[in-house]
Amino acid sequence: MDRKGETTMWPNEVHWNELQFGVEIEFVGGAPEEVELLPGWVMSLDERQTDESGRESGSELKPPPLRWEQREQIRDMLGRLQAQGAQANWSCGLHVHVGLEKWGEAIVKPLLVAALLHQNALQSILQTSGHRLLFCPPVTRQMVERFEASPGPMALRNSGRPQSHRCGVNTASWYDWGTVEIRYANGSLDYEEVVRTIELCLRFVAAVGAGRKLPAEPDAFVTALGAPAGGYPPQTLAPQWHQERVWLENALIPVIAPQIERLLPGSEIHHMLPVEGGLLVAAERSGEDLSRFMFRPTALGWDYVRTL
Known part of the structure; x- marks a missing residue:
């Protein structure tokens, strides 16, 4: 979205349904290469999810910047996905982008402070599945302090994995x-679950943009916003094999991470997969595509084989 708005100051009262937004719709199955797209919509074919068998599947669908009165485009595109047999399963998320052009960089710190106060309420209202919390880590007080000392995108990064720079309330997206x-x-x-989620996010950002003080308790928080109290995408349980895969990753990360740092300095391990002959390790460095490396077990540890 264009960062050159009419007004770049905070606070600035803007009605929630006047804000531009986007939404990243993750799904499995279907035939994403064959979906007819509305003008400006994008199918990110390199963004794959995980189906029930553990295979990469589906894609991520994204609109151009939309206004609230254009939300019927979402209904149309969801219908096209469903007609092909696409589904949203336990591995999928729904990421809402809200345009900040009415405030500019001035709203970044207020959003960080608001995240500290209200990220737990957002997580509770949206019923975030436990296995997905890895992909939406919390904003920390240290992040706010770093931003106060030196505003910019690097202040909004934490070390860790994966996607540690993409918090549940991801202000780094401004940059x-x-x-x-x-x-x-x-x-x-x-459709109804998707647009309710978008409305909640729009109302939250508009409230922060206006400098409103909101209660921390989830029910009071959503009431103060005037957002729907329920009807959001429900929790889904990850299969046992996925939980076991995560446990394996957590056990192997301390062993593999030093080698990944030598191969791709400044990167984070995104995921690991056992494959025939060894272990596939995917790592990500800011602003770059995933890099994949092959390792094999030996009596002395894990040996790097090749870059895939």
Whole structure:
């Protein structure tokens, strides 16, 4: 979204349904290469999800910047996905981007402070599945302090994995897209669930933009916003094999991470997969595509084989 708005100051009262927004719709199945797209919509074919068998599947669908009165485009595109047999499963998320062009960089710190106060309420209202919390880590007080000392995108990064720079309330998105990205919602292809989620995020950002003080308790928080109290994408349980895969990753990360740092300095391990002959390790460095490396076990540890 364009960061050159009419007004770039904070606070600035803007009605929630006047804000531009986008939404990243993750799904499995279907035939994403064959979906007919509305003008400006994008199918990110390199963004794959995980189906029930553990295979990469589906894609991520994204609109151009939309206004609230254009939300019927979402219904149309969800219908096209469903007609092909696409579904949102436990591996999928729904990420809402809200344009900050009415405030500019001036709203970044207020959003960080608001995230400290209200990220737990957002997580509770949106019923974030436990296995997805890895992909929406919390904003920390240290992040706010770093930003106060030196405003900019690097202050909004934490070390760790994966996607440690993409918090549940991801203000770093301002520096890439002119938005704040709210990542807590579970995946859905249900139109009503999707637009309720978008409305909640729009109302939250508009309230922060106006400098409003909001209660921390979830029920009071959503009531103060005037957002729907329910009807959001429900929690879904990850299969046992996925939980076991995460446990394996957590056990192997301390062993593999030093080698990944030598191969791709400044990167984070995104995921690991056992494959025939060894272990596939995917790592990500800011602003770059995933890099994949092959390792094999030996009596002395894990040996790097090749870059895939």
